[in-house]
Amino acid sequence: MKILVCITNVPDTTAKISFTDNDTKLNKNGVQYIIGPYDDYALARGVEIKEQTGGTLTVLHVGEADADPQIRKALAIGADDAIRVNADPQDSYFTAAQIAHIARQNSYDLILMGRESIDFNSGVVHGLVGEMLGVPSYSPVMKLELNGTTATIAREIDGGKETLTVTLPLVLGCQEPIAEWKIPNMRGIMTARTKPLQVVEPVGLDEMTAPEKFTLPAPKGACKMIPAEDAASLIRLLQTEAKVL
Amino acid sequence: MSVLIFVELDNGNIKKTSLEAIAYGASVASQTGSTATVLAIGQADNSELEKAGHYGASKVLHASDEHLAHENALAYSDVLFQAATKEGSKIIILSKSGLGDAVAARAAARLKAGVVSGVTELPQIDGAFKVTRSIYTGKAFATTEIKSDVKVLVIRKNAIEVDEAAISGSAAIVETFASSRRDSDYQAQVTNVEKASSELSLTEADIIVSGGRGMKGADHWQPLLDLASALGAATGCSKPVSDLDWRPHHEHIGQTGIKVAPNLYIACGISGAIQHLAGVNGSKCIVVINKDPEAPFFKAADYGIVGDVFEILPKLTEAAKALR
Numbered sequence: 219m220k221i222l223v224c225i226t227n228v229p230d231t232t233a234k235i236s237f238t239d240n241d242t243k244l245n246k247n248g249v250q251y252i253i254g255p256y257d258d259y260a261l262a263r264g265v266e267i268k269e270q271t272g273g274t275l276t277v278l279h280v281g282e283a284d285a286d287p288q289i290r291k292a293l294a295i296g297a298d299d300a301i302r303v304n305a306d307p308q309d310s311y312f313t314a315a316q317i318a319h320i321a322r323q324n325s326y327d328l329i330l331m332g333r334e335s336i337d338f339n340s341g342v343v344h345g346l347v348g349e350m351l352g353v354p355s356y357s358p359v360m361k362l363e364l365n366g367t368t369a370t371i372a373r374e375i376d377g378g379k380e381t382l383t384v385t386l387p388l389v390l391g392c393q394e395p396i397a398e399w400k401i402p403n404m405r406g407i408m409t410a411r412t413k414p415l416q417v418v419e420p421v422g423l424d425e426m427t428a429p430e431k432f433t434l435p436a437p438k439g440a441c442k443m444i445p446a447e448d449a450a451s452l453i454r455l456l457q458t459e460a461k462v463l
Numbered sequence: 464m465s466v467l468i469f470v471e472l473d474n475g476n477i478k479k480t481s482l483e484a485i486a487y488g489a490s491v492a493s494q495t496g497s498t499a500t501v502l503a504i505g506q507a508d509n510s511e512l513e514k515a516g517h518y519g520a521s522k523v524l525h526a527s528d529e530h531l532a533h534e535n536a537l538a539y540s541d542v543l544f545q546a547a548t549k550e551g552s553k554i555i556i557l558s559k560s561g562l563g564d565a566v567a568a569r570a571a572a573r574l575k576a577g578v579v580s581g582v583t584e585l586p587q588i589d590g591a592f593k594v595t596r597s598i599y600t601g602k603a604f605a606t607t608e609i610k611s612d613v614k615v616l617v618i619r620k621n622a623i624e625v626d627e628a629a630i631s632g633s634a635a636i637v638e639t640f641a642s643s644r645r646d647s648d649y650q651a652q653v654t655n656v657e658k659a660s661s662e663l664s665l666t667e668a669d670i671i672v673s674g675g676r677g678m679k680g681a682d683h684w685q686p687l688l689d690l691a692s693a694l695g696a697a698t699g700c701s702k703p704v705s706d707l708d709w710r711p712h713h714e715h716i717g718q719t720g721i722k723v724a725p726n727l728y729i730a731c732g733i734s735g736a737i738q739h740l741a742g743v744n745g746s747k748c749i750v751v752i753n754k755d756p757e758a759p760f761f762k763a764a765d766y767g768i769v770g771d772v773f774e775i776l777p778k779l780t781e782a783a784k785a786l787r
Contacts, residue, residue: 229599231600231718231737231738231741232737232738235599235602235603237603255718255719256719309577310568310578310580311571311572311576311577311578311611314568314572336599336600336718337598337599338581338596338598338605339580339581339597339598339599339600339722340564340578340579340580340581340617341564341580342564342565342567342568342571342578342580342617343568344568345536345540345564345565345566345567345568345569345572346568346569346571346572346578348568348569348572349540349568349569349570349572349573350572352647354537354647354648354650354651355537355565355568355569357561357564357565358561360712370654374561374712374713375534375561375562375656375658376560376561376562376664376666377658377664377665377713378656378657378658378713379655379656379657379658379713380653380655380656380657381653381654381655381656382651382652382653382654383651383652383654384650384651384652385650393719394719395712424610424611425610426576426577426578426609426610426611427577427578427579427607427608427609427610427611428607428608428610429605429606429607429608430593430606430607430608431605431606432598432603432604432605432606433603433604433605433606434602434603434604435601435602435603435604435744438762438763438765439765441751441761441762441764441765441766441767442765442766442767443761443766443767443768443769444766444767444768445768446768446769446770446771446774446775449768449770449774449775449778449779449782450778450779450781450782451782452750452766452768452779452782453779453782453783453786454782455766456727456748456750456766457786460727460747460748460765460766462670462726462727462747462748463670463694463727463783463786
């Protein structure tokens with residue numbers, strides 16, 4: 219079993235977002251970076267599967283060197299080796315093309331990643347990679363069990379859940395409760411230091427999309443407080459003032 | 464060269480978010496001097512599909528082959544690719560959902576198209592083609608230029624204001640779209656589908672009533688359900704509530720759950736952790752009911768009531784019933 223887990227390097231969920239350089243760059247000052255929370259679920263399930271079935275788990279990140287601590291963390295959690303495609307990705311198609319390029323060289327049985335990154339929230343990279351490789355992709359996957367080369371998957375659909383069985387190889391976008399997040403132990407942290415982290419240059423392709431300016435939402439007006447004993451008047455305000463009823 | 468809009472059907476009806484996508488696509492078509500064509504996959508009556516005309520589409524391609532009856536993002540993306548190729552479409556519009564994102568992604572890979580998901584407004588077209596998208600889970604927006612020849616846009620709910628009063632009565636022309644079948648899209652065996660069909664879907668709902676730990680337990684949900692039913696609202700919950708199994712996981716709204724953008728979001732006993740706010744900050748109007756006046760959610764709210772949810776909810780339900 220050869221498993222590839224793709225991770226993002228993103229601001230912590232509680233980070234305050236602001237921009238610099240005339241609103242063209244994220245202000246990284248004081249921002250804590252983490253492995254994307256959905257990617258963390260993908261990694262945890264990948265490690266569990268590797269431990270059950272044997273094989274190798276490679277972690278892949280498309281991004282710059284400031285992600286290396288997060289890549290080392292993934293190695294400490296249980297990945298065997300890592301590849302970093304040295305680029306500053308701004309576009310889903312670009313990122314997917316890099317992942318597909320690495321995947322073609324190594325023919326993985328299972329490619330796992332989060333359902334979406336929490337910076338750009340697109341949720342399209344797994345689908346792009348799947349189509350580029352000509353293999354099925356599913357998301358958001360909440361349960362993954364393997365029996366040989368057959369996978370049983372439970373995934374969320376609009377207002378419900380679907381269970382299906384399908385043969386590997388697969389590309390999956392993961393979310394909870396596929397596995398519990400893993401915290402690296404001391405031995406993991408020690409061995410992670412010497413595990414291979416290969417840095418490769420991106421494959422070139424035409425630029426598809428490019429962000430050019432960032433803006434923050436307009437500040438919210440003051441909250442209108444309504445006394446509890448007069449709660450019923452809220453409904454009237456929602457109808458006549460807010461006009462949402 | 465028409466703008467192509469992929470719509471989703473629910474029991475033979477065009478979903479509300481897809482009607483928005485049609486209005487959005489029709490507006491882009493008029494900006495670019497082109498026409499709007501809809502692609503509908505699955506079973507639906509012509510009388511329903513003709514409605515696409517009310518929202519500005521001139522034509523509907525209807526792919527209703529038997530093998531397309533079950534929702535299959537892989538196969539649907541192939542049909543979209545075939546329709547886009549046949550129509551010579553350079554702009555493709557979908558509404559954001561699990562299916563929309565998957566179909567957009569796989570079709571974009573084959574069309575070598577730039578894809579932007581989470582678009583919140585109509586594009587600016589002046590030589591360059593620019594869209595505004597929601598990023599950092601609603602904490603910011605990015606103006607993004609799409610440079611590729613073919614462009615795929617996945618739009619969020621409320622990306623366009625649909626004026627129901629102004630919709631025209633003209634019907635779209637419905638044509639059967641015969642597509643070829645790609646066997647590799649049918650490898651999977653779907654063994655079980657659990658769908659609460661009676662429930663209003665959270666991503667579609669105009670009003671959502673949502674509960675947090677302040678609701679005190681699974682057995683205490685009735686007052687919240689009563690208000691939801693009086694308002695015709697969908698029900699949601701915070702992450703701790705679904706973690707505790709008080710409510711099903713598919714009701715979980717927040718950073719790691721469903722992101723919603725209703726006209727009205729009523730939060731009952733939810734303190735407003737930043738991860739929850741990330742899932743609701745696209746809402747037009749937010750009401751917060753909490754016994755703790757210091758609850759951070761009040762800072763993000765339009766209306767607030769400090770007090771006991773179990774005393775306040777029945778009063779609201781009564782007032783809402785009187786309204787109808």
